[in-house]
Amino acid sequence: MNLLFLTFVFPLIGFLLLSFSRGRFSENLSALIGVGSVGLSALTSAWVILQFHTNPPADGVFNQLLWQWMSVDGFAPNFALHLDGLSVTMLGVVTGVGFLIHLFASWYMRGENGYSRFFAYTNLFIASMLFLVLGDNLLFLYFGWEGVGLCSYLLIGFYYSERKNGNAALKAFIVTRIGDVFLAFGLFILVVQLGTLNIQELLVLAPQKFSVGDPWIVMATLALLGGAVGKSAQLPLQTWLADAMAGPTPVSALIHAATMVTAGVYLIARTNGLFLLAPEVLHLVGVVGAVTLVLAGFAALVQTDIKRILAYSTMSQLGYMFLALGVGAWDAAIFHLMTHAFFKALLFLASGAVIVACHHEQNIFNMGGLWKKLPLAYASFIVGGSALAALPLVTAGFYSKDEILWEAFASGHQWLLYAGLAGAFLTSIYTFRLIFIAFHGEAKTESHAGHGVSHWLPLGTLIVLSTFIGALITPPLAGVLPESAGHAGGDAKHSLEIASGAIAIAGILLAALLFLGKRRLVGVIAASAPGRFLGAWWYAAWGFDWLYDKLFVQPYLLLARLLARDPIDSGIGLVPRLARGGNGLMSRTENGQLRWYALSIVGGAVLLLGVVLL
Template identity: 85%
Template sequence: MNLLFLTFVFPLIGFLLLSFSRGRFSENLSALIGVGSIGLSAIVAAYVIWQFNVAPPEGGHYSQVLWQWMSVGDFKPSFTLYLDGLAVTMLGVVVGVGFLIHVFASWYMRGEDGYSRFFSYTNLFIASMLFLILADNLLFVYFGWEGVGLCSYLLIGFYYSNRNNGNAALKAFIVTRIGDVFLAIGLFILFQQLGTLNIQELLVLAPQKFQAGDFWIVLATLMLLGGAVGKSAQLPLQTWLADAMAGPTPVSALIHAATMVTAGVYLIARTHGLFTLAPEVLHLVGIVGGVTLVLAGFAALVQTDIKRILAYSTMSQIGYMFLALGVGAWDGAIFHLMTHAFFKALLFLASGAVIVACHHEQNIFKMGGLWKKLPLAYASFIVGGAALSALPLLTAGFYSKDEILWEAFASGHSGLLYAGLAGAFMTSLYTFRLIFVTFHGEAKTEAHAGHGVTYWLPLSILIVLSTFIGALITPPLAGVLPQSVGHAGGEAKHSLEIASGAIALAGILLAALLYLGKRRFVTAVANSGIGRFLSAWWFAAWGFDWLYDKLFVKPYLLICRVLRKDPLDQTIGLIPQMAKAGHNALSRSETGQLRWYAASMAAGAVLVMGAIVLVAV
């Protein structure tokens, strides 16, 4: 396990080599460095994980001190890597799924301008995410946190010649920065109250200093939640995620499956001991997740862009993870994080295959009839869509999502349970709407299937992992996260499994009835008055962009216009202007005429005498 540091050293080396090449490397060499660096990191990670499972370290965790970061009085944070069951799980997801995405990207990005630049950014992305999950203190976490934010900006705006892509990147950067400010405030509070940012020390000291519900721990966890909702695109900072689809499709897979949006879930799980001391905030985490998953589900129902549908599905599935955290299902949240990484990476990469095959068309209603022309992409969507819909028994998504629903029921949060079941129905409906419209019906465009091992190998591996085989991978979370309240089960759990499975199948059946064939009923509903209203409202994701534009953007621009000429500076500038005006007036009195001077002296004498008289009175 002493090789742990190499997991991020290799991606950093790849980033530096590709960055300083200034695009002079050939595509083959750039792919060799970009993909090879993540491949080496994956090999080291696999060896470290194997060692961790075969010969567990004493105490269930391993620390590797690299160097001291800074020393300010008693504050001496270091670059120390901390490996436990939670970090092992995240390490496998980030590096394993990230490697498959890189392999696919070497095929997808062929012929694009900035080929080596793309891999330099993605290498830094993986390295930053590894900093975040392996850090033993929150300052180190924040370093990686900001790193993935920077990389998301660079990658979302990769096609920077298009102004809209630049705007999408800027939007993601600004919105997530709002969450980052909240997170920084939370770190300030924790350090001021507890004198450390070491995560394990915080988990020990917090129960000693605070009682459940104390003001400072509530405020600190509320700020941590603010950071988490920004990075994981949850209500109310969710508006950036759909626009992030402006980046290349492998970037979407990286952001949605292996990195970034899972960071908020990881942060809350890692600091679970703080949130248990603030039960109101922990409940708020669940409410945020439940509301977000339902709102995102409705938005996905009416989207026409293949990637935006998957983006809203990510928002919804992260909502399930927040819901799980809110009801204390810590292991369920991380389990779903892992399985979601498998099938969401599969769906995004498959969507990339469809987009390339259809000459970069992304509107699903301009596709159709692709199942014969793109058999591997079709199989990927069937398996990935079934896992996303939590099809019973056969898919990885069923086991993880059902665990969350059971924990919500067992903990007595019936409202969150109903939200989860409603989200499950909508997930099946919009997922198979996407599949039926894209791959069935009348063909509307020519399509050519991809070829090569870098095309079919990542998809094939992810297909396998998205089935029940992926669910057999058990995250080693025992002793790291608290035991969930409903871990046992019984007849009630089996009944809930049957109910959730039936709901998922009902969604698929309804999608088949509505979107296979002529779609007359759907068309009639969509053309009705209420249908047009709801479609427009949901298509605009409930109008949050419009609302935020009115509440924040327009007032900010108004303030900018007011301050454009700097009124404060102009006010202060009145003093020299008055002095200058007085100087000009007095200068005009110097005429050189004796009569004018005599009259001026007489007038001055009269004024002085008048003033004396007034004072005397």
């Protein structure tokens, strides 16, 4: 386990080599460095995880001090790594899934301008995410938090020559920065009140300092939630995630599966002891997740871009994780985070294979009939889509999502349970809508299947992990996260499993009825007045972009126009202008004419006498 630091050192070395190459490396060498560095990180992680299980450290925690970061008036955070069951799980997800995405990207990005630049950014992305999940204090975590934000900006705007891509990158950067500011406020509150940002010390000191519902802990956890909402694209800071599809498809897989969007879930799970002292805020976490998962599900129903459908599905699945956290189902949230990484990486990489095969066509209505020509991509979508829809028994997604629904029921949060079931129904419909439209029916574009080990190996591995086999990987969370309410089962749990499975199957059957064949019924519904209204509203993701434009962007632009000639500067500048004007006026009196001077003396004397007399 002493090799733990190498997990982020290898990607950092890859980043530095590729950055200073200035694009002079060949594609093969760039791929070797970019993929190889993450591969070495994954191998190191596998060794560390094996040692953690076979020779567990005392109390199930391993700490590795690298160096002291700073020491200011008793505040002395370290660059130190903390390995327990939660960070072991995240370490495996980030490096394992991250390596598969890098391997696929070496095939997908061939021939693109900026090939080495792409891998430099993704290597830094992996290193930053490892800082985030391994840091033993919130300041180190925040360092990685900002790192993944920077990398997301660079990768979303990778094709910077097109203005819309730059705008999407700016949108992601600005919206997530709002959440980051809230997170910084939370850190300020905690360090002032408790004197430390070491996570384990915070979890010990907080119950001693704060009573349940104390205003300071409520404000601190609200600020932490604000940061999590921004990074994990939850209501009301969810608007950036769909536009993030402007980046290359492997970037979408990296953001949605292995890094970044899971950071908010990890943050709340890691600081669980703080949220338990603020039960109202914890309940708000669940409500935010439930509302987001339903809204995102409706938005996904009407999208036409293959990647945007998957983006809204990510938003919805993150909503499930927040719902789980809100009902105290900590282990279920992390379990779903892990299984979601498997099937969402599979779906995004498969969508990349489809996009390349269809000559960069992304509109599913311009595809059709692909199942014969792209059998591997089709199998990937069937398995990954089934896991996303939580098809019973055979998929990884069923076991993790069912655990969330059961614990929502067991904890007495009935409305959150209903939202989860509604989201499951919507997920089945929009997922298989995508599959039926893109892969079945009449072919509308030419396509060619991809080849090579870097194409089929990541897809094949993720196909296996997206089945029930992936669900056999149990995150070692015992003793790390609090016990949740719903571990006891029985007939009620089996009944809920049957109900949720039936809902998933019903959604798939409804999707088949609506979207296989001529799709006449869907056409009639879409052409009706309510259909046109709801379709436009959901397509625009409930109009949040329009609303924020009216509330924030337009007033800001108006203010900028009003302040284009800064009135404060103008007011301050009035004083020297008056002085210069007075100087010019008085200078004109110095003309060298004796009569003028005599007249001035007489005029001054008369004025002075008048003042005295009055």
